[in-house]
Amino acid sequence: MILLHTLLLVFALAPSMQEMLSEYRLQLKADALYEHRTYGEAETAFRQIAALPEQKGSPSASFNLACSLYMQGKYPESAALFAFSTKPGSKQQEVRVKAIFNEGNALAMRAVGSNRKTDKLIIFRQALNRFKTVLLTDPGDNDAKINYEIVRRYLDELEKPEQASSSKSEKQRATPPPSSLSQNTAERLLKNAQQDESALMQRLPRRGSAAARGGKNNQDW
Numbered sequence: 001m002i003l004l005h006t007l008l009l010v011f012a013l014a015p016s017m018q019e020m021l022s023e024y025r026l027q028l029k030a031d032a033l034y035e036h037r038t039y040g041e042a043e044t045a046f047r048q049i050a051a052l053p054e055q056k057g058s059p060s061a062s063f064n065l066a067c068s069l070y071m072q073g074k075y076p077e078s079a080a081l082f083a084f085s086t087k088p089g090s091k092q093q094e095v096r097v098k099a100i101f102n103e104g105n106a107l108a109m110r111a112v113g114s115n116r117k118t119d120k121l122i123i124f125r126q127a128l129n130r131f132k133t134v135l136l137t138d139p140g141d142n143d144a145k146i147n148y149e150i151v152r153r154y155l156d157e158l159e160k161p162e163q164a165s166s167s168k169s170e171k172q173r174a175t176p177p178p179s180s181l182s183q184n185t186a187e188r189l190l191k192n193a194q195q196d197e198s199a200l201m202q203r204l205p206r207r208g209s210a211a212a213r214g215g216k217n218n219q220d221w
Contacts (some may be wrong), residue, residue, distance in 0.1 A: 067102070109122075
């Protein structure tokens, strides 16, 4: 009877074990695609993971999918998913703080790509608020400090009242073209967000690990 019960237990657990193994393999596939910078395929794999019943509503699943979207320049959707990963009360506090920072990056890059001044102002202010939130949590966060200053200075430029110039040429000399400002801001934001040639790419410790490795802008593996 003991042997029979043991066999029944194994058969009962088999479907669950198969599901766990399948999810693990899918996670490995998604990670490998991401590391090889095939972000479109990684997005597909992360979407499959996020759709699994046990992963629905998971901040980590949303965070990883947001990373793959960010790396493809899909800033509005990535910002929304990073925001979802920052839900108050999340047990994964480290993921939450990283998500707030990355949401700030995504919002800033979205603002850079906007052609309307009013939209730029609104979205840049949102980005500034995200970096401020990170700094309130960790005042010593240098990445957040740098990006906060970049966005704040850009906002100062946008908010300056337009001065009447004596000639068109003087006005052009006094005010750099918006495209130049946007390009400069984008380059600086990307430079400060990047680590190892990617904006969101150094691994968080696996679940249960004692301490984090690398920088703050990490994918949650």
